Amino acid sequence: MFVNVLKSKLHRVKVTQAELNYVGSITIDEDLMDAAGLFENEQVHVVNNNNGERLITYVIKGERGTGIVCLNGAAARRAQVGDIVIIISYGMMTPEEAKAYKPIVVFPDDNNRLVNG
Template structure:
């Protein structure tokens, strides 16, 4: 039996911008993506701590070291600059393997830095 489990988590990043007129997605600093073992175009769930919204979108690689965390396109309606978000991705795996699996979880500091 396969189940879906948490693979990666960026806990409490801060939205640096929201760009309604850009192709929909979440642009994220490449340093954060690497630390959380996430890749460009990976499906993610974005949970907004400030307003409770939960959306699904995909990642776009942002400039390394920039601290960027930008909601793009329709996703921009679900948050505003300064909002705190949690970014989650999941993986499907065998039930027994999932019992031993440890997700990558990072806790960004001020400015979305590691």
């Protein structure tokens, strides 16, 4: 048996763009992706703190160092620029693996930049 466990999350990032006329997904700054251990095309859940919306989509690699967090396609209707979202990834693990696993939690600054220390 496997359980679906929190793998990583970007906690409280700011939506910088919403592009309705785009094939659906979420574009994330590659620095943020690396910090959270996210892969291009990986499924993620996005939770909007401003309006309570929740959605499932996949990651597109955004330009490194830009702080971009852009909801694309239909997902663009679920958030406005400036909204605060949490981006969550999960992993399938055995119960034994899940007991020992420590998720990666990233707390970027107000401009979606990584904070050292």
